[in-house]
Amino acid sequence: MKKIIFYFILTSLVFGETKKWDAHSAYLLPQKRWEMGLFQPFRYGYSESIEYSVHPLWFFVMPNFSLKISQSDFAGFTSASQYKMVYPTPFLNMIAKKGIPGIIAPEFQMPPMLGLSASWLMSKNMAGVNLTLNGGLDLGFAFGDLDTRSTIDIPLVYHRLGVYYNKWGIHTGLDVQKNLTQKFTAVFDLDLIFLPMTGLAEVQIDPDASKLMGEYSLEHKLLLIWNKSENFRVLTGYKFVMGEYPYGSDMRLLPYIPMVETWVPIIELQWARQKR
Amino acid sequence: MKKFLSILGVLLILGCEPFVTEFEDLSDAVMYDANNQSTATYDSSNVKVVTWNIRFGIARFPFFGDSCGDVVILDDATIEENMAAIADYLNVMDADIVLLQEVDVSSKRTGYMDQVQYLLDHTNLNYGCYAPMWKADYIASDGIGRIDAGNAILSKYKLTDAERIQLRLRTDQDELTQYFYLRRNIVKAKIPALAQEAQDFYAVDIHATAFATDDTKQQHINKYVEVLGDIDANGDIFITGGDLNSVPPGSVTDFCLSDMCSDESFHTDADSGPHKEGSYFDNFVGEPDILVPLYDVYNSAIDTASYNLPEHFTHAPSTGMIDDTTATMYDRKLDYLFTNGTWDSGSGSTHQGTWELSDHLPVSSVLNLGGE
Numbered sequence A: 001m002k003k004i005i006f007y008f009i010l011t012s013l014v015f016g017e018t019k020k021w022d023a024h025s026a027y028l029l030p031q032k033r034w035e036m037g038l039f040q041p042f043r044y045g046y047s048e049s050i051e052y053s054v055h056p057l058w059f060f061v062m063p064n065f066s067l068k069i070s071q072s073d074f075a076g077f078t079s080a081s082q083y084k085m086v087y088p089t090p091f092l093n094m095i096a097k098k099g100i101p102g103i104i105a106p107e108f109q110m111p112p113m114l115g116l117s118a119s120w121l122m123s124k125n126m127a128g129v130n131l132t133l134n135g136g137l138d139l140g141f142a143f144g145d146l147d148t149r150s151t152i153d154i155p156l157v158y159h160r161l162g163v164y165y166n167k168w169g170i171h172t173g174l175d176v177q178k179n180l181t182q183k184f185t186a187v188f189d190l191d192l193i194f195l196p197m198t199g200l201a202e203v204q205i206d207p208d209a210s211k212l213m214g215e216y217s218l219e220h221k222l223l224l225i226w227n228k229s230e231n232f233r234v235l236t237g238y239k240f241v242m243g244e245y246p247y248g249s250d251m252r253l254l255p256y257i258p259m260v261e262t263w264v265p266i267i268e269l270q271w272a273r274q275k276r
Numbered sequence B: 001m002k003k004f005l006s007i008l009g010v011l012l013i014l015g016c017e018p019f020v021t022e023f024e025d026l027s028d029a030v031m032y033d034a035n036n037q038s039t040a041t042y043d044s045s046n047v048k049v050v051t052w053n054i055r056f057g058i059a060r061f062p063f064f065g066d067s068c069g070d071v072v073i074l075d076d077a078t079i080e081e082n083m084a085a086i087a088d089y090l091n092v093m094d095a096d097i098v099l100l101q102e103v104d105v106s107s108k109r110t111g112y113m114d115q116v117q118y119l120l121d122h123t124n125l126n127y128g129c130y131a132p133m134w135k136a137d138y139i140a141s142d143g144i145g146r147i148d149a150g151n152a153i154l155s156k157y158k159l160t161d162a163e164r165i166q167l168r169l170r171t172d173q174d175e176l177t178q179y180f181y182l183r184r185n186i187v188k189a190k191i192p193a194l195a196q197e198a199q200d201f202y203a204v205d206i207h208a209t210a211f212a213t214d215d216t217k218q219q220h221i222n223k224y225v226e227v228l229g230d231i232d233a234n235g236d237i238f239i240t241g242g243d244l245n246s247v248p249p250g251s252v253t254d255f256c257l258s259d260m261c262s263d264e265s266f267h268t269d270a271d272s273g274p275h276k277e278g279s280y281f282d283n284f285v286g287e288p289d290i291l292v293p294l295y296d297v298y299n300s301a302i303d304t305a306s307y308n309l310p311e312h313f314t315h316a317p318s319t320g321m322i323d324d325t326t327a328t329m330y331d332r333k334l335d336y337l338f339t340n341g342t343w344d345s346g347s348g349s350t351h352q353g354t355w356e357l358s359d360h361l362p363v364s365s366v367l368n369l370g371g372e
Helices: A002-012 A089-094 A158-166 A209-213 B002-014 B076-093 B115-121 B175-180 B216-233 B292-297 B352-357
Strands: A033-037 A042-045 A050-054 A064-074 A077-086 A113-126 A129-142 A168-179 A184-196 A214-229 A232-245 A248-254 A266-274 B026-028 B030-033 B047-053 B097-104 B127-139 B145-155 B160-166 B185-190 B201-207 B237-243 B335-339 B363-367
Touching: A077 A129, A113 A158, A129 A158, A158 A168, A158 A184, A158 A214, A158 A232, A184 A232, B030 B115, B047 B076, B047 B201, B047 B237, B047 B335, B076 B115, B076 B352, B097 B115, B097 B201, B097 B237, B115 B127, B115 B145, B127 B160, B127 B185, B145 B185, B145 B201, B185 B216, B201 B216, B216 B237, B216 B292, B335 B363
Parallel strands: B047 B097, B201 B237
Antiparallel strands: A033 A042, A033 A266, A042 A050, A050 A064, A064 A077, A077 A113, A113 A129, A129 A168, A168 A184, A184 A214, A214 A232, A232 A248, A232 A266, B026 B160, B030 B127, B047 B363, B097 B145, B127 B145, B160 B185, B185 B201, B237 B335
C-alpha cells in the first residue's frame, strides 16, 4: 500500500504554478511559505509541487490533514489534485452530552468515523480575473453503529457530516477572484455539496422523488480583501447558505448572531511568512 | 451595482429569519386543513369537546425534560405508532373539537413530523390552527436541536379568526435561558358553523406554565380569565380548556417527594424547601386557589364535587411507574374544560385508559348548545 501511494505521488508530481493567498485555487503556495487565518487552516508550501494544510485548533479534537498536489496543465488550466482526511469522532462525542453545549443528544455514542475527500482543481487567469473550478468525491466511513438521529441539522454542518450517514457525496464549485486595486481584491465563490439518494430507504415507504434525489447545500461567499502586505491581510464579506435538510429547505446569511437576531459581516485576519 | 444591492437585500431578508422566534402579544395562528376532509356538518345536536396534552407523541418515553429520563430523540417508527394510537383514540371519542397541547410540527426530537397535519389526516377532524410555544432553529442543549412545538385546535368544522395570544414570559430565568425557553400562549379561534344566531362560537386552548416559581402562573391564569371574560361579555359562546398546570382548589399542593427522581433531594431546609419545579403548587399567595375565578364564573366539565376524585386525575408522572404496587399512576388534576354555555349533565369524563399514550390524560365533555 505504501508503495502504491509513493508511486502515485511520484508520478503525479509536476512543478505547478505557485501563488500567495489563494487557498481555493489550483495554485500551490511557494515553497516554505506558510499562511493561516482565524478561521482558515494552516497551509504550508512543502515543495514546488506539494502543499499541505491542517486546522491547528481543531486538530486535537478532530484530527485532519489535507494535501494539494500540482498536476499537468489541463485544457489550458493550471491543475492540482487535493486530498483531505478527517477523523471527527472525538469532537462529536464531546458535543453529544447533557446540558450546554449538547449539540447531539447524549444517548448517542458516535463510532469511529473517517472522512476522505478527493478533489480536482483547475485555475486560469482570464482577462484579469482568476477563475477556479473544482469538483470531487467525498467518502464517509463509520466503523460502528451510526444512528441517523444523531445528525446536526444546521447549515454548513449537516451536509459536511452527512457524508458519514450517506456513505458518500460529491462537491463542486467555482471561485472568481479579481484585483480591484493593488491593495484590494474581491472574491466570489459558489460551492455545491450534494448527498445523493439520501432518502433511498424512505422512498420505499414514501415515494417522494425529491428524497430519492438527495440533499444539497449551495454555499456562496463574497469577500472584499485588503492586502496590507505579503504577510497580512483582512477579509470581510458574507456567506449565504441554502439547502435541503431533514426538516425541509432552509437558507441563512452568515455570520448570524442569534440573541441580537442580526447578520454581521465576516471579519477574518490572515497571516503568512516565508521560511528561510 | 443596483442589481447587486437588490440581490444582497433579498439575501438579507430571506437569510435572516430569527434564530429563535419571538412573538407579538397578538399574532395569527397557523392554519391547517386535512388532506382528505370528511363531510361533517353541524346538525344542531351536541358538540363533543376534548382537551389533551399529547406530550408530542412520545407516550411514556423517558424524556430528559420531565420524567426523570435521560434521552431526547425518539425513533420515527415509535412516534408514528404513538401518533396512530392517539389518532385512533380521537376517532373513538368522535370529538367535534379537540384542544391539544404539546404538539410538535417540526422538531428534531420527533423526526420533524407535522403532528397537527398527521392528526387531521388520520382522524375525522378537518381543520386546525396551531400556535407555536417553542420555535428555534437550534437549541444547543441536550441535543434538542431544531424545535417547533405548541398548542393546536382541531375541529370538524371550519376555523376562522385564529389568534395566538402571548402569555407573559417567566421572570425567574436569566436572559440567555429565557431567550431559548418556551413562549407559552393561548390559541383562540372562531367556529362559524357553531354560531347560535347572533352569538359567535369560540374555542380557546391554553397551556400555562409548569415550572415557574415566580408569579408567572398567576399572570397566565389572569390573562386566560381576561380572554374568556371578553368573549363572555360580548355575549358569545366559548368552550375552552387545556393544561393549566394548576391543581383544583382543595387539592394536595406538594408532589415534590412523589415526583422526585433518584438523584434529587427536596424538603431538606428548615422551611421545608427546596421544592421541585412543576411539582409544587403553593409558590405564591393564592396559588392553591388560582382556578377559583374560573370555577366561580364558568361551567366545568368535571364539577366541583368531583374534581379532586382520583377518577378525574389527569396527570400521570413517570415516577408513577417506578413501583406499581405503591405508586399511583395518576395523582393530580391539571387538565380542564370550561364553557360559558352548558355541558350535558354527566358527560364530563377523564379518559384514564389512555395512560400509556401521554403523561396527561384527555378530558372530554359534551356541550349542549340548546342549553336544555
